[in-house]
Amino acid sequence: MIRGLYTSTAGMIAQQRQMDMLSNNLNNIDTPGYKQDQGTLRTFPEMLISRLGGDPPRNARVGDVSTGVYQDETIPDFTQGTLTQTGKSTDVALVTAQLPVNPQTGAQEGALLFNVRTPAGALRYTRSGHFTLSPDGRLTDANGDTVLNTAGQPIRLPSDQFQVAADGTITANGTAAGQIAVSYAANTNRLVKEGSGLFRTNAALPAAAGRANVAFQIRQGYMEGSNVNAEQTMTDMMEAYRVFEANQKMMLIEDNALNQAVTQVGRNP
Template sequence: MIRGLYTSETGMLSQERLMNMLSNNLNNVDTPGYKQDQGELRTFPEMLISRIGGDAPSPSTVGDLSTGVYMDETVPDFSQGTITQTGKSTDIALSTSQLPVNPRTGAQEGALLFNVRTPAGAIRYTRDGHFTLSPAGQLTDDNGDAVLNTAGQPIQLPSDQFQVAGNGTILVNGTPAGQIGVSYAANTNQLVQQGGGLFMLNGAGNLPAAAGQANVSYQLKQGFMEGSNVSADQTMTDMMEAYRTFEANQKVMQIEDQTLDKAASQVGQVSGN
């Protein structure tokens, strides 16, 4: 019975973590370039139960016993969000055309991201192309981080009257003024969310440029913006399921508690008759 309490408790804690993750996704349903978090519930290692003693000459196998569940680490889903037209020259959507395909799963792998530099000088990555022009004439993201060109330098522009070609080349009055840098992350598990739509690389160095990578192609669309890849309907459904599972574990825990109370107060009680 004590084991049942522990198993129910782990189920409740896992559903609470899942609910927090889903709530955060739903809060960012309208955030440009936001990539929803995903998580999976896993069971702790099972124990093999054996019967000891009794009439059997040797221990006999009873079966497996689960020791509860936990929510594995959350990872971002880098699937493409919906791209909508805004008409604003500083809005630039990164549209993924092709990525390498995993031969085992048949799914595309990796992610393409813009490069930005924080005021502290750190390199970060983002899918949020809702850029703006700072008073100093630098192209920046919503956090005020400088958008970098292919040489790793901030992009300086005289005004918002510029054009962006599909490969990221910036034209001012028909003259090239640099190229927007795009990086390729072959293993998205190396990217760690930092908040504000930013990701950092877990480890030394920086991500390689996407241009020239085999089976990688993309297009930058000026005057467009990539939205969040969160489905509000699906997220609400998942939240309801998590809530009901939490309630079910809570009821199991209450029943276990009532059973333990009876075992402690009534079992073995000497009758007064």
């Protein structure tokens, strides 16, 4: 009975974390470039149960028993979000055209991201192309982080009257003003979310341009939305709630059985 309480509790904690993750996804459904998190549930190592004693005494194997479930990790889903035409010159969308394919799964691997530098000087990455111009003419994201060019330097523009080519080259007043840097992350599991649409890594990511099997386009006047599916997320939330409720009921049953064992069975001679 005690093991049952722990198993039910582990299930409730796992589903609560799933609910928190799904709620965060739903709250960011209108956040430009947001990539939804996906949760992975795993079981704790199983225990081998054996029967000891008996007549004659022997060690008989009963079977395996699970000790509960836990949320192992949350992984961002980097599938392309829906493009929305805004008509603003400072809005640019990063469109993934091609990525390397895993020969075992047949799925594309990796992600493409813009390079930005925070006010503290840290290099970060983002999918959000909802840019703007600062008072001093720097191209920045919605958080005030500076958008970097391929040389790792800030992009400065005289006004919002500029053009962005498909490869990210910016032209203002007929003069080239730099090229928007795009990096390629081969292993997206190494990208750590920091909030506000930013990701960090332990080492700087390589440039995406010129890499084999990597192709992209930058579309000016468009904005990439989040890749959150509201209907599927609501369905997953209802499922998580029902599993949480089932574990809660099992805990009540185990608690009631334990109470009877203590108050009634224990008093019988």
